[in-house]
Structure formats: structure tokens, C-alpha cells
Amino acid sequence: MAEDKKNVNQTAQQPVENNAPETVDFEDVFLTRGQLMWRAFKKNKLAMVGMWVLIVMYIAMIFADFLAPYNPFAQNLNHSLKKPTTVLTKYNVKDLKTSLSPYVLPELSYIDKLDFTQNFKSMLFPSRIKVKLNDGTELAIIDKHVVEVKEDGSIVPRYLPKGRKVDEKFVLAESIKLVVRTIGYAQIDGQWVQYKDETEDVDSLVYGVDNKILEEGKNERVTESRTARSFVAQNEGWKIGFFTTSEQEAMERLTAVKLEQDLVGIKYYDTDYNEYEISLEEAEIISYDYKFYPVKWFVKSWGPDKTDPERVGYLFWSIPLHYHLFGVDNYDNNEYVSLNIFGADRFGRDVWSRIIFASRISLTIGFIGLFVTLILSLFFGALAGFYGGVVDEVIMRFCEILMAIPGFYLLLLLRAVLPVDLPSSQTYMLLIFILAFLGWPGRARIIRGQILAERQREYVEAAIALGFPDTRVMWRHIIPNLATYIIVSSTLSIPGYILGEAGLSYLGLGIREPSASWGNMLTAAQDVYILEKAPWLLIPGAFIFVVVLAFNFIGDGLRDAFDPRALG
Template identity: 35%
Template sequence: MDAKQISNKKKNKKKKSFSHLLFMNLFGGKEKMTMLEEEDIQSPWQTVRSTFRDDKVAMTALITFLVILAIVLIGPLAIPIDLSFSETTQQNIAPGLDLMKLPQDLDGKVEQIAIGPTFSIGVSTDGKVYTWGKTKINKNTDLKDIPANMGKVVKVAAGFDHALALNEDGEIFAWGNNRQKQASIPVELIRGKKVVDIVAGYQNSAILTDDGCLYYVGNSTNNDFNEFHPYQGQLKKVVATSDTLMGLTSDGQVVHLGTQINSYTNIPQNMGNIVDIATTASTVATINDEGKVFVWGNLSSKGEGKIPDVKDKIVSLQGGRYHYTAVTETGEVVSWGSNYYKQSTIPKEVSESKISKVYTGFYQNYAITTEGKVLTWGLNGYPFGSDELGRDIFTRLLNGGRMSITIGAVAVIISTIIGVIVGGISGFSGGKVDMVLQRISEMVASLPFLPFAMILSALIGNSMTSRQRVVLIMIILGLLSWPGLQRLVRAQVLSVREQEYVVAAKSIGVKRRHIIFKHILPNVISVIIVSATLSFASSMLTEATLSYLGFGVQAPLPTWGNMLYGANNSIVIQNYWWRWVFASIVLSISVVSINSIGDGLRDAIDPKSQER
């Protein structure tokens, strides 16, 4: 090997060594280098980045917060919030996605399914009864406690908080909440008669015998029912809305079984011979023998009255809380009405199957194929539970997180801008300017923050909308949080302003504001970054504190703070843990992560903290 080849080999080795050191340093390598090697290949910011990346706690906190940030920023786009939504039937439901989790022993041999607000009851072809979903009504009542020795059951009915079962011998069994006597069966009235239908509604039960007579038990105050109605002996089927009963007579006529004249009594004329009837919470729907559907009642924007065009003849109809589901003679399923929980969106699997029966109630649907397979769609539960108004806590956490983080970020931006300007001018100018600015800063810092913010919010916040209050909270946090940062900036500027490059800039006539903001502040930016990061967490905690005390962002706009305020009750804390646990966990994780990021930045930026 000649001298030229040896020289090239040495150069390549040197180049490779340099490249290897650079790569290892930039991408987290652990190969140790001397101080001179590091300074030779790294700029100051590269050193800060490398040091921060080697801090496992800070990096873990950064990744955790970025994940939370991405979820709360992107999540509301996929799961928007309806601020006007509330549903009394879905109040305080525990976390879980099991509302339509059919028992394995029932799959493939379903005889009938009845659906309640948070539970379902099924009877198999061999007469056994099963319950699933959220069956616990209160501490002492659970619908899983099915009565023993019922025999072979042929029909079940699910009410708001109770259930009925009818066996092949005509005996009726009831269990669940009996506060309004809705589970007290009038045995003495139906003795010797054959029961053909049972109906369970909101705090009431109705029993129809084969002679067309109807027997009613339960709450008669909230439910319009006329026990002396003139249709006794003529009824073939009975259905319940949330506040009344409707009947179908043996000659195909629809009748109202209450006493009041209202929208239910506006029964359409010339409907023909009615073969089936169903109800939602506030509407009535019927099918005549030609397959035509009629809907009336308290029609709303939920869409129960928007009947879709169907080519084939509809032969059966079922009603949920605010939607209808029908089956055609060809086995096709159609649905219309409210679709908040996708209960009116027919899944592809259902569309491609031939359906023999459909069972609909509240927000769940069960379709039985001709092969006996059970297909479900609709509300399957809440991953984080629901609150006192029936709102999904997971949805509110997503949208509330975006609001909490936005408030903290905007407040930090405001306070940082004020603190940097005041601290920079005060530290560079000195003299009377410094004295005046520091006295103003001390006046602001001396204000008792939380009492002042609460008083100000109470005085001028009641005349504002929810979104205006959000802006007010951000401004208050920003305007009262800058004194600490300005002291740090002032101290740094005082130490930097006597440096040679500042003196040189003054000597050549550079304007004062350019010296401050172009020469001095870039050299104290590390202090600003660390302080702003830590203030971000403090602002989020302060907003949460104000909202928790009832002086921050008001409902229905969600924040993590006012979600905790909504759970500020001993009954909620003891019985509905999910209403405060998830909000407190995600708030704590976010604040701890931000503080850890700030600590990591401080250690990375401060050269004295680096062990060499």
C-alpha cells in the first residue's frame, strides 16, 4: 500500500469517526465524548435538545402530554359535543360497553327481547329468562334477581326500572322497583282469565286478557290513563308512550286510552285497517294492511315523522325512545328518527342479512336473522360513564380538555407578553422607570388572586354568555399572572445589559428597543421558556380551581374544572365515582407532565446542572 492510499484511509477513518459521533449525539447515543468534542459538533440548542432527550422523566412527560394534547384537539372533531343535550333515562350510568352484550346461552335461541333504558331482558326458546346490561336500579334493587320457579316463560316486558314475565300457564311475574306499585300484579282481577299481552312503561304496567280487557297498575299521576275508558272488551294490543297508553282494537282501529285531549288524540283519518302499532316516548306509529306507515303525536326535530321511502311492504314495527325500526316482507330493515347513538343507522351486516324479527327499545336494536343469529346496533354503553343529565363523560372530557388547555395556553401567552415587556424595559432602563414598573408589579402581585378573580367573575360574569365568560377567565388569568415572570426577566436583563455586545450596540447608536428585544431578550429566552411552561400548568390548575368553586367556566360548556364542580357532592362521590375520578386523573396527569417538562427544560438549559 503506497503513501497516498494510507493517507486517504486515515482521512476516511477521521471522517467516519466524526460522522459517527454526530449521529450518536443527535439521536440519543450513549457513547461518551469529551467536552471539546461536544462543543465542536454541537450548537448550544443542540446541546439543550440532547440533554433534554436524555432526561427520561422529562421525555416521558413530554410524550404523555403530547398524546393528551393530540386527543383533546383531534377528538372533538370526531366526537363533537351537543351543549343542549340531556337524557333523563341515561342518568349516572356506570362505565362499560355492555348494554347489548347478549348472554352466550341465549345466542342462537332467542324467543323475544324487551329493552329498558340501560338493560335488556330476553327469553329463550326453552322459556328461560336472561338479563344483561346495567341492571342495578339502586342499592337494594337489581333486575338480575329474577324470580325463581317461573316455569316456561313465553313473553317478557321491560319498563323504566322494572320487568314483567308471562309464562305458558298465564301467570305473571314482576320484579324490580315497586315504589309506585308498578310491580304489584292485580291477581284477583285477572284470575280465571287468559293473559295475552303484558306492557311495562314508566312506573306502570298494563295487562291485556284474551277478552280484550285491560288492567292497569302503577303511577296514574304522570301517566294519562282512564280506567273507565269505553274500549274494554275490544282491545287486541296495547302500547305505552312516556305518559299515556294507546290501544289497537280487534277491528283494526287505534284508540287513546287516556282522559286528556292532546296530540295523541289527533289520530289520522282514513288510515284503513291497522295491523300493528308502536310508540316512541312522545309519538305513535301504525301500519295498515297495505304496509303504509302513519305517525303522529308530539313530533319534534328528532325525526320520528320523517318516514323513509320503502319499496317493499312493511309488516312489523318497533319503537325506541325517539326512533322507529321496521321490517319489510322481504326481510329488509329500515329505521328513522333520532340517530344520536347511531340507533337509526342500519349496519352493513344487517342490511346484507335476511331478518325475521327486530326488537327495538330506547337506544338499542336487536335483529334476528332467519338462521337465528342476533345482530345489534345502537347505544352499547359509555366508556367513562354518564353524568347527572345523561351526558357522555368521555365526550365531555375530550371537549373539556380542549377548553382547559386553551384557557391555560392563552392566559400564559398574555402573561408572558406582559411580563417580558415590563421586565425587559424595567431591567434595561433602570432608574425611575424601573421603580415605577416595579411598584406596579408589586401592586398586581399583592392582589389576593383567587378572591379577586371570584369577585370579578361574580360581578361582571352574570351578564355574559358562557363563551364570553371563557374569554373573561383567560384575560383575568393573563393580567394577574405576569409579575413573577417580569421579575425573572428583569434580573436576567440586569446581568446581561453590561455585557460587551450590549455596550458595543449602544456605542454605534442602536435604538434602545432593538437592543432590548433583538440582543438582550434572545439571551434570556431560556428563562422565559421555563417560566412559561410552569405557568401553563399553574393556569390550568387555577382555571380548574375557579370552575370547581363555581366562578369559572359555566355549564353547559365543559372544562375539567367544572366537571369536578358538578361532582362536588357527597352522594356523587360515594355512589358515582366515575363522575370525578376520570376528570381528576386526566387533569393531574396533564399538570404533572407539564411541570416535569418545565423541570427538564430548566435542567437542560442551565449549564451548571449538566454533569460533565
């Protein structure tokens, strides 16, 4: 430390060469009012978070066609109330365990015929089955969609798992079916009695992904459901000889129902649609694979179609768009395959796609409604505050009458007097004007009060004394001084328009099916069964919550930014 001080003193005592005076340059930097406001706004961390949330939301709204993997109007009843899709990376069968790039399996949401409950199952569509015949020869049956035929005629695996090659002796099949024998049993007085024996062809197995029926050759389900027992008692009772004069007596004797399914053969169709069947009495399954569907970026799924006007898909509402950000490679157009990251609604429509398209209504109605409200409130508030007298009394009394009526009931009243069967585009415009009509009285009163205060200022009196027209005094001198209040209050009032539209649509008085808004999407969640079995239908409510919170955060940030004490 002593040496450092000595060096500093020696440096300070050294003469300046050429007798030049020692100077220190200072650069004066002046921040504009906008830069000061931005600095004050950035200090509010929640406001910055809200700003970025809204930026992301509005970008998603603009590029909704690109971000939606499915047509928001397309229905698929195989996926009614389907759970969010599970994306897998592991491929596991009896003789092959490997890792794959992310993929999905075909899924089905269905009512179980055995106990009449809703079920969600993954489906295993065979892609390759290798059998060993009784004479010792081996044969592989391969679905033609999972291989690629090259120009030289050679065939290589395309959608077969890693480690699986095309066998030496194989046949390409147009489709592979499993021949299953279904046997039903009823438990009567403690003993199982067979009541059904059928053989059927199935494209897939709806038993989850445990491959049980292919590994063990059978599947068994038992239920004590009263609904299932009643169904057997009424429809199969005469076959098993227990149906008595009283259904209640029959139900007491029938205590459980069992369903067994055995795999008895393989049926396939070659590329010329010729049918072949191999019984498991003459062959043994050596190995098998099931179809998987890769999840990819930039997938060509749905797009503009002139034959179907609802099959929309346009970038910036004008550029035809066929490719979308993400999706599943459904190479064989399997109707059970979909990638629903937020699940599906009761009509099998993709919830994520509908949320993105619904944002175009829910995120724009606030700004358009606010624009109309500002015009009305500025016009009537300025008239009342600037001229006073009779004009002030008439306008303010009218505002007080409107404000005395509870807002929500007035909202219902105004919507009820209008036709309910209007197209969604017209309903959208009606909602804007209804919400604007409810919002302007309160803001007009505040603007009137502020104009009364500003009118007493010297600069306003000077402008009037110079003979400027009233409109110039109003719009060039008074209104600009209200900008702080107008910007902050407008930001804080936008959530009210979003919630107003959501409330009307939730009650069925706003945007109607098949068009989507976040409010009418929540309509499906009114049922207790939906809340219990399909809670993902509440996700649009989370988007409403986040957007409303973001606007309030930004409003608080703007209020701090316009505060002169925060500018420093």
C-alpha cells in the first residue's frame, strides 16, 4: 500500500510537458422525456414481464395459422375429450428395446362396451409381424407404409424402429389385421357361464402399450358394473338360461361379467388387395413391431382448400400456408393419430389450435372496443367540461343513469334485444359496441372533471383571449395534457373488455360455435363430468387470467413511468 501511494504522489508531482494545462473532458448527456419514461418503466419488473407476455401473445395471434397444427374447425369423434397426447421416446417390444426420436401412438377416446365408461387408450397398429410356419420357413409381413421403395427397386425400412431390418423373406401388405376371438362370460350363482363366442378382424388392439395380446395371445377384463350386468341380462340372458320373470332377480344372480379375447390368426392384404390369412395353429409369431408416428418441426398437415372453405390456412390472412411449426408425421393418414398438446374437446377438435385462433377475437376486442369508448368519452366529456351549463347537466345526468344500472345486467339486456342467430363476424362487432356503450360514461365523467380543472389554467385562458376556435383550444391545448390519464386508464380498462366478451360468450350470448373465443371455449367446462374427466378444457381460462394480469402489470408500469417523481 505504501508503494502504491508513493507511485500516485510521484505521478501527481510530475510536471506537465510543454507547459500544457491539465484538462478533463466531460460529456453532457441529456435524456429525452421518452428515454426517461422508458427507464422508469424498466424498473418495474412485473411490467416488463407483462409486456413480454403480451408481445408473445400477439405474435402468436398473428401467426395463428402457422402455430396451429390442426384445422380449428375439423372434428374427429374418435378423439372426443381426448387427453393431452403423450410423447414417447422409448420403443419396447418383447425382443427389441431401443430409443427413438419423439413419437406418438394412435389414440382413441371411446365408451367401453363392457362397463359403459369413457376410456382413453393407445392403439397398436401392426407394422411388421414375423411368423414361423409349421414347415420351418419364416415369413415377415410388413406394412408398405413403413418402408421406402427406392428408384432401383430396393426396399429399406423408413418407419421401423432402429435395429430392425427388412427380412430376407417378406411380403409387403396394404394392411395387416389381427383375427381375434371374443368370448363373453357371466358369473351366475358363483359360476362362469359362456354367453358369446365370436371371431372378428381388428385393425388394432385397444389395450394400451403393454403388447399383452401379442405376447400372451389373450386379454381379459372383468367388471362388476351394474350397467354391464344389466346389458348382459337384457341382451344375452336367453342364451345363458338365467333370465327369470324379474330383472332384479336376474341381476342378483348375475354378479360379474368377464370378456376374454384370444388372438387366433393374422390376416393381411397384399398391394393388389388380395386377402391372405395365417392361423396361429399353423404358425408361430417370432417377432413383431407396431407403428409409431414421429413428431417433427415444420410439418405439412392442413392448408387452404378451395373445395372446403373452412379448411383455412393463410399467413397474414392472404398467403396460402401448408406448413406448420410442429406436428406429427401421419404418413398413412391414420384417423386415430393426432398431437394434441392441450387435449381435445368433446367434438375431437384440437384445443391448442382453437386457443390460438380464439386469441384473434379475445385479444383484439379490447383495443377496438377501447377505441370506440375513447371517442365517445372524449367527445361527451369535452363538451360537458368545456361548455358547462345545460350541456354539462344533460350529459352528466345521462351518464349517471347508465352508471346506476348494474353493468352485467345491462350487458345482458343489450345483448338480449339483438338477434342471437347472427354470424360470428357480426356478433363480434355488436359485442364491441355493447362493451363500448357500457364503458364510456365513467371515463367521460373523469375527463369532464379534468377539463374543468385545465380550463382554469392560464395557457387556456390565453388561448381563448387570442380568439382561437373552441375546437383548437380543446384538441391542441387541453386534450394533450390529459394524455397521461388516457394512456394509463386505457391500458387498465382493456382487461374489462376481454372479460366482458368472455362472460357473454360463456353464457352463449357472444361468439358462437363453430367460431372460437376463450369465453365460449370455457362453455364446455360447465358440466361437472367435464371438470372431473377433462380438466384440460379449463386451459382457455388460464390464458384469460394471464393476459388480464399482464395488462394490469403494464398499466401499473405506465403509471410509474408517467409519474414526474419517477423520472429522476
